Amino acid sequence: MADKRIKVTLIKxxxxxxxxxxxxxxxxxxxxxxxxVEVADTPENRGMINKVADMLAVEEV
Known part of the structure; x- marks a missing residue:
């Protein structure tokens, strides 16, 4: 099964x-x-994304 990926862009x-x-x-x-960058959709990466969500743009790939 292919793992899900997330595209994350730093905007601030x-x-x-x-x-x-x-x-x-x-x-x-x-x-x-x-x-x-494209990162795996894991709980660890989601936690980092949520912590700095105001600085990022996130897209499902």
Whole structure:
């Protein structure tokens, strides 16, 4: 069975944010504003996405 994927795009800068939020952005593999990555739809990734949801755009792939 193929695993589900989520496309995550960083739309706001993590500069000036709490260190834990910056760590979530880096943990998702995002490096700069408007950078997009595809990550697996796991509870761990969903938790990081929910923590910094105001900085991200999320699409189902």
């Amino acid at each position: 800068s993590p500069i000036g944010r709490v260190a834990r939020h910056r760590a979530c952005v880096r943990g998702l593999g995002l490096r700069r504003v408007n950078h997009s």
